[in-house]
Amino acid sequence: xxxxxxxxxxxxxxxxxxxxxxxxxxxxxxxxxxxxxxxxxxxxxxxxxxxxxxxxxxxxxxxxxxxxxxxxxxxxxxxxxxxxxxxxxxxxxxxxxxxxxxxxxxxxxxxxxxxxxxxxxxxxxxxxxxxxxxxxxxxxxxxxxxxxxxxxxxxxxxxxxxxxxxxxxxxxxxxxxxxxxxxxxxxxxxxxxxxxxxxxxxxxxxxxxxxxxxxxxxxxxxxxxxxxxxxxxxxxxxxxxxxxxxxxxxxxxxxxxxxxxxxxxxxxxxxxxxxxxxxxxxxxxxxxxxxxxxxxxxxxxxxxxxxxxxxxxxxxxxxxxxxxxxxxxxxxxxxxxxxxxxxxxxxxxxxxxxxxxxxxxxxxxxxxxxxxxxxxxxxxxxxxxxxxxxxxxxxxxxxxxxxxxxxxxxxxxxxxxxxxxxxxxxxxxxxxxxxxxxxxxxxxxxxxxxxxxxxxxxxxxxxxxxxx
Amino acid sequence: xxxxxxxxxxxxxxxxxxxxxxxxxxxxxxxxxxxxxxxxxxxxxxxxxxxxxxxxxxxxxxxxxxxxxxxxxxxxxxxxxxxxxxxxxxxxxxxxxxxxxxxxxxxxxxxxxxxxxxxxxxxxxxxxxxxxxxxxxxxxxxxxxxxxxxxxxxxxxxxxxxxxxxxxxxxxxxxxxxxxxxxxxxxxxxxxxxxxxxxxxxxxxxxxxxxx
Numbered sequence: 001x002x003x004x005x006x007x008x009x010x011x012x013x014x015x016x017x018x019x020x021x022x023x024x025x026x027x028x029x030x031x032x033x034x035x036x037x038x039x040x041x042x043x044x045x046x047x048x049x050x051x052x053x054x055x056x057x058x059x060x061x062x063x064x065x066x067x068x069x070x071x072x073x074x075x076x077x078x079x080x081x082x083x084x085x086x087x088x089x090x091x092x093x094x095x096x097x098x099x100x101x102x103x104x105x106x107x108x109x110x111x112x113x114x115x116x117x118x119x120x121x122x123x124x125x126x127x128x129x130x131x132x133x134x135x136x137x138x139x140x141x142x143x144x145x146x147x148x149x150x151x152x153x154x155x156x157x158x159x160x161x162x163x164x165x166x167x168x169x170x171x172x173x174x175x176x177x178x179x180x181x182x183x184x185x186x187x188x189x190x191x192x193x194x195x196x197x198x199x200x201x202x203x204x205x206x207x208x209x210x211x212x213x214x215x216x217x218x219x220x221x222x223x224x225x226x227x228x229x230x231x232x233x234x235x236x237x238x239x240x241x242x243x244x245x246x247x248x249x250x251x252x253x254x255x256x257x258x259x260x261x262x263x264x265x266x267x268x269x270x271x272x273x274x275x276x277x278x279x280x281x282x283x284x285x286x287x288x289x290x291x292x293x294x295x296x297x298x299x300x301x302x303x304x305x306x307x308x309x310x311x312x313x314x315x316x317x318x319x320x321x322x323x324x325x326x327x328x329x330x331x332x333x334x335x336x337x338x339x340x341x342x343x344x345x346x347x348x349x350x351x352x353x354x355x356x357x358x359x360x361x362x363x364x365x366x367x368x369x370x371x372x373x374x375x376x377x378x379x380x381x382x383x384x385x386x387x388x389x390x391x392x393x394x395x396x397x398x399x400x401x402x403x404x405x406x407x408x409x410x411x412x413x414x415x416x417x418x419x420x421x422x423x424x425x426x427x428x429x430x431x432x433x434x435x436x437x438x439x440x441x442x443x444x445x446x447x448x449x450x451x452x453x454x455x456x457x458x459x460x461x462x463x464x465x466x467x468x
Numbered sequence: 469x470x471x472x473x474x475x476x477x478x479x480x481x482x483x484x485x486x487x488x489x490x491x492x493x494x495x496x497x498x499x500x501x502x503x504x505x506x507x508x509x510x511x512x513x514x515x516x517x518x519x520x521x522x523x524x525x526x527x528x529x530x531x532x533x534x535x536x537x538x539x540x541x542x543x544x545x546x547x548x549x550x551x552x553x554x555x556x557x558x559x560x561x562x563x564x565x566x567x568x569x570x571x572x573x574x575x576x577x578x579x580x581x582x583x584x585x586x587x588x589x590x591x592x593x594x595x596x597x598x599x600x601x602x603x604x605x606x607x608x609x610x611x612x613x614x615x616x617x618x619x620x621x622x623x624x625x626x627x628x629x630x631x632x633x634x635x636x637x638x639x640x641x642x643x644x645x646x647x648x649x650x651x652x653x654x655x656x657x658x659x660x661x662x663x664x665x666x667x668x669x670x671x672x673x674x675x676x677x678x679x680x
Contacts, residue, residue: 251677
């Protein structure tokens with residue numbers, strides 16, 4: 001019987017199955033960061049348990065770390081304690097790799113894993129972080145877990161899981177100029193809604209997806225959770241294999257050929273059955289900008305802020321009214337007329353080298369608008385930062401009036417000092433526009449790196465297609 | 469984990485859809501390295517007039533008089549009534565920890581986000597899905613009736629209204645057993661330690677690159 005990629009990945013990891021279908025799944029890679037792990041390590045210790053296989057663990061500090069003045073260390077004492085707790089826990093139990101604060105390879109966990117080859121096709125990848133879906137780009141079964149499950153994986157190398165339903169999300173065609181993986185992701189969420197993927201494992205397929213680079217696929221899979229799906233993935237192809245080859249933790253010598261032979265089987269078979277199939281056309285996707293407080297509240301750059309009066313569903317209408325009030329926006333305002341205070345280019349969604357190149361291409365030779373108070377570029381990792389500096393991208397950003405920072409999660413969730421003040425409006429390449437996400441009272445608009453760069457230059461949202 | 473027993477609980481209504489875990493517990497409180505103490509900061513941005521910080525004396529902060537959980541009639545609530553896609557966003561388990569620390573043992577909604585739903589069971593919180601029409605009726609009854617309580621009977625998988633009407637709900641057999649018995653997942657899984665070891669050894673031979 002033809003199998004979906006999800007069926008194959010699932011089957012390859014089942015250790016045991018209960019009569020009600022609850023399965024014990026083996027976990028290949030466990031990514032760890034400082035925010036969701038301290039209670040797990042403590043729980044393990046209190047129960048007198050040892051970690052099952054520490055060579056599955058790759059850890060880094062990213063959420064709390066500052067992005068400037070590294071010479072001063074972490075000035076916030078509460079943040080510092082959390083990072084030092086991770087240092088102590090990894091020192092005590094060990095790991096395959098640890099990239100602590102200030103390490104040249106430190107960075108956002110979902111950037112660090114793939115760039116070091118610690119994420120390999122066909123793996124189960126988990127992390128106490130919802131954006132673990134990012135690693136699905138490699139044909140992995142990758143998803144976020146809570147801290148109890150972090151402890152469970154540490155102690156048993158397994159997770160208790162029930163199989164999700166399957167969704168095939170096909171995007172055919174060629175995206176237009178200035179339309180990126182982020183726009184595809186936002187358009188998908190706008191189409192199926194933030195709960196559209198709840199209970200599903202989404203396989204992204206079609207010529208537009210196959211045409212994406214690995215970094216583009218990571219951006220797309222990263223946002224699967226914003227569509228409600230814990231799992232989003234793309235089948236393995238030559239693009240995947242070329243990306244992995246030669247990275248520090250990639251298989252070497254005779255293991256490489258065996259691995260590749262297996263990886264080439266990681267696709268859905270022709271005729272495989274999905275519980276749901278959704279089709280989108282790439283040509284119809286325009287650059288996207290969110291207007292509200294949920295990623296599904298999204299429109300194209302040439303559209304207007306929607307009018308709640310036209311919404312029939314009362315719960316939805318009330319949600320729209322509340323969002324507009326929070327965002328300080330009036331219905332029917334053209335998106336291109338909304339002025340911004342800050343710009344954030346970074347996060348596990350859009351902080352990789354191609355993102356920075358795309359933004360720099362828009363910025364080059366131009367200046368950040370005088371009305372923009374702060375424009376930040378936060379590379380996803382130390383390695384991304386080094387690469388960008390080799391290419392001179394830092395100079396382009398700084399010359400235009402951007403600040404060039406050290407790597408970390410930064411203003412995506414504002415656990416460090418980078419944040420919005422109440423009422424400030426931000427063009428952000430991150431993944432969530434929830435109330436208070438980038439700082440209490442802050443107003444977030446999600447968009448692509450190209451579009452964030454265009455907004456920085458214009459001082460308001462602008463159609464990058466008219467600039468490049 | 470405490471055993472989940474049948475109980476009558478005061479119901480508080482939070483009539484919004486898509487409540488995310490950033491709203492349930494804002495990021496600044498995630499810096500704690502403990503599992504407890506999150507209750508005073510549950511829904512912090514909605515509950516208080518100022519921006520909360522970790523380590524603050526929350527008793528001294530000005531509360532938002534309009535926020536539903538600040539209304540005296542809902543003090544001591546154990547059941548939260550809300551709308552669809554509750555708990556979306558970040559995987560932070562601090563969200564169920566905050567709900568539990570506040571005293572909530574049950575959340576009733578039209579739907580839940582996957583990771584949050586899973587995290588609830590790990591902490592003895594029962595997430596119950598009911599159809600929108602039943603929720604509409606419950607919201608109306610709660611608002612019209614001070615002291616409105618529901619009986620939650622996990623054994624029989626029923627929410628019982630004061631007028632005697634029983635609302636059935638679905639729950640995984642395995643999760644139900646775990647909640648009713650207060651079982652520790654890790655202990656249960658380690659009963660299969662031999663199976664895990666055998667699986668791992670086979671994997672080490674078949675896919676050695678995963679164990680480099």
